Amino acid sequence: MAESPSGRDPLLRAVAISKSFPGTKALDRVDFTLQAGEVHALLGENGAGKSTLIKCLTGAYRRDSGDILLEERAIDPRDTIDAQRLGIGTVYQEVNLLPNLSVAENLFLGHEPVRFGLVRSSQRARNARTLLSEYGLDIDVNGTLASYSVAVQQIVAIARAVSLSGKVLILDEPTASLDRHEVEMLFSIIRRLKERGLGIVFISHFLEQVFRVCDRVTVLRNGRLVGSDDTAAIDRVDLVNMMLGRELAEETRETGKPLVARTQTPRVSFSGFGRRGLVEPFDLAVYRGEVIGMAGLLGSGRTETAEVIFGVRPADSGEAAKDGQPIRIGSTRAAVAAGFGFLPEDRKTEGIIGELSVGENIALALQARMGWSRPLSARRQKAMAEDFIRRLDIRTSGAEKPVGELSGGNQQKVLLARWLATNPDFLILDEPTRGIDVGAHAEIIRLIEELCEAGMSLLVISSELEELVAYSHRVIVVRDRQHVAELVGEEITAERIVSAIAGRREEGRA
């Protein structure tokens, strides 16, 4: 696509940036061009390489190869401080300022006005007030940063970054913890900075916001550049397709499975279930032998839904019932006791305990359910482990091997075995096929189908739409922390899901 649409010299240009980590290629010859006076969205799902690219640009990572040009001069920032000196400032989602210092101290830390070796604190306060007034902020600059809202802290962080760098501003998910009004405030500031000629890189999961404030979008996927275009010229559905990695205008004939018989009461049901700031209240019923697929972009509320259901972050509204009986899920323990299982997305940090053996990892959930006063005998643990190793075809030299030494797909199966050992009635799988090889991928899908035939109820979250279509009886689409659509039976096609994610009205398209 066009490299420099306006014909001006680009402000910041990254050319063929590559970066590898042991085992993965995080960035593969990615190009990125930012004009002055432009707000440029950087989009992509988890693992697309957005943050790696940002870290290469700001010197937080050393790139393996490629060039960075600022105003057409090659630069090589050693660290974020160096990048800031060169003109590239970054503001992160987690405000990277010091909550214990005052606003003025935060703004000028390391750059205080000094006379005779002493900081001129009243001069600093004056400068801070002047600086913040440019952002329409009139606050007591001597108050501690922590006494202000996240939105104000965010603006202070932006003011500091701009005053210290002044050419390029990178905003990494700046709106993630802001409410609607605060987002408006932030947007007006972004527009003002844009008019001053700054180049702004905007990273966000909220497509709505991207279309409202950005002039251009660049989409990454699996460490590669998928495309870059003007926001005005791009279609929302195409954008979602780019992010999810589907070929444009690809036709698929596949549809989901017919609805299961709903003679009995639902296995589990939730009404008005939600948690403020995490996911809006939703209704959901899952029947025996039913697979509910859940689709949506990263940060849309998919994982959050699972966490609320499983009591990781307990709901603050609504009711839950199991087989018609009301239950309370105030903690993960309560969820496990109710016969729920949850396979989280990030198995490294949330599930697997790498140093423990395969057998011990499998026994964990069952042991937790039985209570620690009645330990599983070593023999039973071994027998159980060997049974699952056979049933799930876990590739390991034995039940004694530390799980950390297995491949990703096999670790995933161990985690699955852990929950299956507790014989759950309702199992939640969050991205069960992410980061595992194709063979293991197919096996996990086969397992999902087997479990469902055996009468288990499943909720499967996935970004792989074809996969969702293959095994789901129903698909729930989540957008902006809301359950926005439910597709049933023949309605379940990848195209319909994409339309719903993109927020296009159902028009019988696809």
Add this chain to the structure above:
Amino acid sequence: MNERLLPLAATVVIFIVAYAICYAQFPAMLSTRVIGNLLTDNAFLGIVAVGMTFVILSGGIDLSVGSVIAFSGVFIAVLLRDTGLPPLVVLALLLTITTLFGAAMGATVHYLEMPPFIVTLAGMFLARGMAYVLSIDSVPIDDETIQALQRLYWRLPGGGRLTFIGVLMLIVAVVGILIAHRTRFGMNVYALGGGVQTARLMGVPVARTTIGVYALSGLLAGLSGIVFTIYTSAGYSLATVGVELDAIAAVVIGGTLLSGGSGFVAGTLIGVLIMGLIQTYIVFDGTLSSWWTKIAIGLLLLAFIALQRGLVWAGDRRRGHGHASE
């Protein structure tokens, strides 16, 4: 009011109330004699507590200072007895050694990424051990300069004596206040206490600041050792056991957050005076065991930690509304 000032305000209020109670019972306690003695008797603690304030503000702790004070006394006494070095050279030599000792601990904390608690605990044993190596007996000092410094005082109206070491403590406190609030080094110390990772991202020279903080604490521990030596006219390796804990207590009673990043050097000075006041009250009373000082200090500490928790909790609650973020 600025919520940062609340713990300091609480300290000041407690000091005034405590003094008022003392005065009501023993009117003599407001005399310049008592005030002068309060400064003199607590000078060594005040000086070392200023250093401790910086360490705690940066998010660290320095357990070595009590031993360093004892080492200083023995070092001065032995060198004055056994060598012909002029007293001022001995004192300068001592300050150099304790400063380098502190800097070495700071470097260990930073470069080896060791917890300050462990590093300075090792420093505590090391300094105490060095004191024993120099002499296991109490070594009296009859050097004239030291004697002269001990006798040096300004007469206050009302018959009180403002001694040299009392003035030295006040000077140290004032300089400490300036360093903490009006220099870039001071800002960096607060920044470290707010979060090392964030401070680094904001360009704070973490290594230089960490080493500087422990070097400053070492320097002031050495100075405190000199003051203690002047005060007692002797060096003894068993002296000032547990003074590091008194210093920490003074810092916390002075309103500094033990987790770092928030507090005032001025508060520490008042913290030291509160502890001295309790001691003086017990002396005035005459019937109470001096162990009551420890009990009172323990209760005060508890109250301050509860107050600080309460403030943090109240702050979180106030901000919690409408920002149930990820």
